[in-house]
Amino acid sequence: MSDCETMDIGILLFLSGILAGAMNAVAGGGSFVSFPVLLSVGISPVTANASNTVALLPGSLxxxxxxxxxxxxxxxxxxxxxxxLTLGGGGVGALLLLYTTASQFTKFIPWLLLVSSLTFAFGKQLGHYIRKTRQISRTTVMTGQFILGIYGGYFGGAVGIMMMAVWNIFGMTDIKQINANKNLLVAAANAVAAVLFSLPVKLPGMKQLY
Structure with missing residues (x-):
């Protein structure tokens, strides 16, 4: 690869990182920009996902x-x-990723994106239906947040959108509070995942990402 090509890739990654960080701070979904760009420059899916999580952490903070x-x-x-709960879930998700092979993760990506897209598209309607038909307990809310933490530590793509959609199901409607909590909890999931991804010493069976 020539120096010119290397510079072009660097500029592309830099610009996509700025755009993705801005999207995450405002509404979420920045990984829909940064993750495909990382894949397009030849980075393996698992490493691209981990790199995406680490790169977007400053924007979330x-x-x-x-x-x-x-x-x-x-x-x-x-x-x-x-x-x-989010830190615990994020740690579990990050550990799961470290034990996932590249071929397995490649198969999971479309399904992970489908789940996040459907939740974002129909979360509000589903929330209205659930709140009309049953009482949502505190245990349900906490369990849901722990699962979101796992999703954030494992994949991270659109986890902010996922959180906002699920919180809407639970009856949270204040957009300012939703956005504030989303940034904080996404940062929590990303932070614990980034630490685990960066550890120089891995347990047996874990992959070295960098």
């Missing part, structure tokens, strides 16, 4: 700081508890 005054409890559950 910046967004969490910018909207910090709006962050608050969710359906009576303390924000601290939600952060701990």
């Amino acid at each position: 910046a967004g969490a700081w910018q909207y910090r005054e709006y962050a608050g409890n969710l359906q009576g559950i303390s924000l601290t508890k939600m952060i701990l």
